[in-house]
Amino acid sequence: xxxxxLALPDARALVDPLLSEFDYGSYEGLTPTEVADIRPGxxxxxxxxxxxxxxxxxxxRAERFLEAYVEHSKQPVVVVTHGHFSRILAASALxxxxxxxxxxxxxxSSVSVIGITTGSxxxxxxxxxxISRSTSSARRNERRAQVARDGDLRQ
Numbered sequence: 677x678x679x680x681x682l683a684l685p686d687a688r689a690l691v692d693p694l695l696s697e698f699d700y701g702s703y704e705g706l707t708p709t710e711v712a713d714i715r716p717g718x719x720x721x722x723x724x725x726x727x728x729x730x731x732x733x734x735x736x737r738a739e740r741f742l743e744a745y746v747e748h749s750k751q752p753v754v755v756v757t758h759g760h761f762s763r764i765l766a767a768s769a770l771x772x773x774x775x776x777x778x779x780x781x782x783x784x785s786s787v788s789v790i791g792i793t794t795g796s797x798x799x800x801x802x803x804x805x806x807i808s809r810s811t812s813s814a815r816r817n818e819r820r821a822q823v824a825r826d827g828d829l830r831q
Contacts, residue, residue: 680756687754694741697758701728720760721778731764735774738765759784766790 680689703711703725711718724730738761746753746769755765763777769790772779782788 683756684754692741692745694737694744695755695757695761696737698734698760698764699725699728701725703728721775731774731777734761734764735768735777737761738768738774741765742768762788 677689677691680687698720700706703714706714715723721731724733741755742765755762757765759782760777762782763780764774765777766780766788767774767776770776780788
């Protein structure tokens with residue numbers, strides 16, 4: 677709710693459990709590296725989370741949200757949610773299976789726009805991120821230091 681209040685102070689906000697982030701179960705609070713130590717080769721899109729949700733479970737929630745709030749809305753619907761759920765929601769809005777959420781990026785503190793026109797799939801998807809100059813400069817310097825230390829990590 678705090679993010680919603682900061683971003684849209686005049687908006688009427690509704691908290692709905694359908695928008696909850698992926699239940700990571702036993703992996704909650706662990707970094708990807710820590711999960712890889714426990715289960716080498718793990719991939720959330722393929723394997724889900726023990727004692728948590730599968731990608732299909734999250735996809736069902738996304739579909740239910742779209743049916744309940746978006747399909748019949750005459751106004752734009754603004755959703756404030758988390759990374760994996762956002763990606764699955766985008767896939768669902770496009771008529772793709774939940775595991776296709778892996779095709780979308782979702783950066784921290786970003787705004788993603790999914791445009792849907794009546795009778796057709798989404799007309800647009802984009803992720804926009806606003807970074808202050810000082811933050812941007814600091815991140816560039818951090819990335820340069822990382823590349824100098826470890827080599828280019830892009831694969």
